[in-house]
Amino acid sequence: MKSLACDVLIIGSGPAGLAAAVSARDAGSERVLVLERNQELGGILPQCIHSGFGVRVFGSDHTGPEYAQRWVERAAEANVEVMTGTMVLEIGRDLVVRATGATRGLIEVRAKAIMLAMGCRERPRGALAIPGARPAGVYTAGTAQRLVNIEGYVPGEKVVVLGSGDIGMIMARRMTLEGARVAAMLEIQPYVSGLRRNLVQCVQDYGIPLHTQTTVVEVRGKDRVEEIVAARVDSSWQPIHGSEWTIPCDTLLLSVGLIPENELSRQAGVALDRRTGGPLVDQNYQTSVPGIFAAGNVVHVYDLVDDVSEVAMLAGQAAAGWAAGRLPVVEDSHVPIEAGINVHHVVPQRLSRPLDGTPAKLACRVQQPIEETALIAVRNGTATLAQRRLRYARPSEMLDIEMPASLLRTLDPSASLVVDVTCPERGR
Amino acid sequence: MEERDLICVTCPVGCNLTAVLDGDELVEVQGGRCRRGEAFAREEITDPRRMLATTVRVAGGVGPLVAVRSAEPMPKALLLPAADLLRRVVLKAPVSLHQVVIADLLDSGVAIIASRAMPAAQGARD
Numbered sequence: 001m002k003s004l005a006c007d008v009l010i011i012g013s014g015p016a017g018l019a020a021a022v023s024a025r026d027a028g029s030e031r032v033l034v035l036e037r038n039q040e041l042g043g044i045l046p047q048c049i050h051s052g053f054g055v056r057v058f059g060s061d062h063t064g065p066e067y068a069q070r071w072v073e074r075a076a077e078a079n080v081e082v083m084t085g086t087m088v089l090e091i092g093r094d095l096v097v098r099a100t101g102a103t104r105g106l107i108e109v110r111a112k113a114i115m116l117a118m119g120c121r122e123r124p125r126g127a128l129a130i131p132g133a134r135p136a137g138v139y140t141a142g143t144a145q146r147l148v149n150i151e152g153y154v155p156g157e158k159v160v161v162l163g164s165g166d167i168g169m170i171m172a173r174r175m176t177l178e179g180a181r182v183a184a185m186l187e188i189q190p191y192v193s194g195l196r197r198n199l200v201q202c203v204q205d206y207g208i209p210l211h212t213q214t215t216v217v218e219v220r221g222k223d224r225v226e227e228i229v230a231a232r233v234d235s236s237w238q239p240i241h242g243s244e245w246t247i248p249c250d251t252l253l254l255s256v257g258l259i260p261e262n263e264l265s266r267q268a269g270v271a272l273d274r275r276t277g278g279p280l281v282d283q284n285y286q287t288s289v290p291g292i293f294a295a296g297n298v299v300h301v302y303d304l305v306d307d308v309s310e311v312a313m314l315a316g317q318a319a320a321g322w323a324a325g326r327l328p329v330v331e332d333s334h335v336p337i338e339a340g341i342n343v344h345h346v347v348p349q350r351l352s353r354p355l356d357g358t359p360a361k362l363a364c365r366v367q368q369p370i371e372e373t374a375l376i377a378v379r380n381g382t383a384t385l386a387q388r389r390l391r392y393a394r395p396s397e398m399l400d401i402e403m404p405a406s407l408l409r410t411l412d413p414s415a416s417l418v419v420d421v422t423c424p425e426r427g428r
Numbered sequence: 429m430e431e432r433d434l435i436c437v438t439c440p441v442g443c444n445l446t447a448v449l450d451g452d453e454l455v456e457v458q459g460g461r462c463r464r465g466e467a468f469a470r471e472e473i474t475d476p477r478r479m480l481a482t483t484v485r486v487a488g489g490v491g492p493l494v495a496v497r498s499a500e501p502m503p504k505a506l507l508l509p510a511a512d513l514l515r516r517v518v519l520k521a522p523v524s525l526h527q528v529v530i531a532d533l534l535d536s537g538v539a540i541i542a543s544r545a546m547p548a549a550q551g552a553r554d
Contacts, residue, residue, distance in 0.1 A: 065544035196442035
């Protein structure tokens with residue numbers, strides 16, 4: 001078995017992995033190695049052929065493949081080492097990673113710091129428990145995206161999309177452009193779960209019927225999907241008896257959420273957050289295992305790739321600092337950061353001590369939409385440390401609030417930080 | 429005065445805009461966090477445009493397809509005919525990043541360019 005050593009080892013070469021690698025090099029790490037199980041770099045970006053990437057990071061609009069290319073070039077310029085076709089099997093004790101590849105065989109890499117950048121997976125049909133037959137023709141939206149954009153197969157002619165996540169909306173448009181007919185998009189919530197620009201340019205532009213508070217209650221078909229049964233749901237997501245109707249189709253695409261991919265993290269003993277499905281991280285994106293950092297969709301699912309790249313650059317810098325011995329070893333006691341009123345989760349989930357002068361950017365997602373002026377506030381005991389007004393707050397759009405280092409130094413470390421998103425006009 | 433509600437698609441923020449119209453003339457654009465909203469609303473009312481992203485077939489490439497896009501936003505009404513036309517195009521590998529696939533698509537003045545490179549497969553015949 002071949003043995004290697006590096007300063008920062010990065011698992012995954014998607015937007016998080018590449019940005020973390022570049023910033024670790026910029027922060028002085030000598031050897032930064034990226035392991036990628038796919039044959040090409042970029043993670044999911046090569047199949048995301050639509051535009052909308054990099055408006056903030058590069059100041060202009062890119063498609064997914066173009067955005068990946070920019071980062072691949074930056075990584076090459078920064079002398080980041082990459083191994084494609086190489087899958088990590090386990091993260092062992094003392095930051096020793098075992099990986100394997102068809103041409104490389106088994107390798108062992110000793111790292112001073114590890115960056116988890118494995119991204120996420122799609123929630124599959126099994127997780128939804130849709131009753132009915134099990135015919136061919138049910139795909140997750142991302143699988144269909146890969147088939148259409150990379151493999152060159154259009155998986156059906158008459159399509160129903162369940163869920164109004166961004167990938168679902170983008171695939172509704174994509175299937176239409178490929179000559180398929182999208183008969184309906186169904187969303188169980190009373191509102192669209194993806195970005196509003198996608199509602200306009202992927203759904204409304206093509207006249208695709210959108211039914212909110214509606215779900216699939218049965219899939220019918222012998223060998224292939226022949227029709228689905230849709231039904232309206234009540235406020236507790238229960239199908240309303242008598243509201244069912246059938247929609248003939250040969251394909252059902254599922255866009256019902258993404259789940260951080262953390263098999264490796266779990267097995268490495270990294271503590272996970274039940275709400276996000278990703279590692280618990282601190283203000284430096286360090287996990288519960290010293291020396292293991294995490295960034296991007298492996299931590300929690302972001303709306304925009306620009307956010308992923310930016311956060312991964314901070315994490316990469318911190319990982320380089322740890323590898324060089326510049327980052328302090330954290331104490332056992334943390335200041336927890338909690339989801340308060342109308343907040344589903346907050347990342348980072350805690351502040352490590354000592355509070356070493358790193359500012360923290362708290363990212364959160366609301367539970368219920370507020371379509372008027374909203375207030376995001378960070379409480380610490382009886383004090384309000386920071387607050388910001390928002391025009392609105394929607395579950396589909398991540399919110400953040402900056403906590404400058406000066407503020408963190410004044411907080412009461414015996415009390416947790418609590419993030420609330422409220423609607424002051426309604427007095428709650 | 430007529431008011432039309434729009435959602436700006438210029439960037440992922442997706443601001444709510446209200447276009448105030450006097451007949452066909454745009455009087456004012458309300459809402460929006462940046463100046464691009466006004467340009468979007470003006471175009472959306474007079475000449476709606478969108479980016480087109482699709483794929484074309486490649487012969488002899490590492491992969492069977494290459495992703496392509498419009499070089500700039502193109503007239504909305506041409507999106508479906510353009511995608512239809514591009515489904516029948518076959519390029520020969522290698523394809524370079526930003527290679528022009530069609531210089532003037534359906535007389536729109538908009539070019540279609542490759543949004544990634546597609547190297548030739550090793551051993552692929554000319």
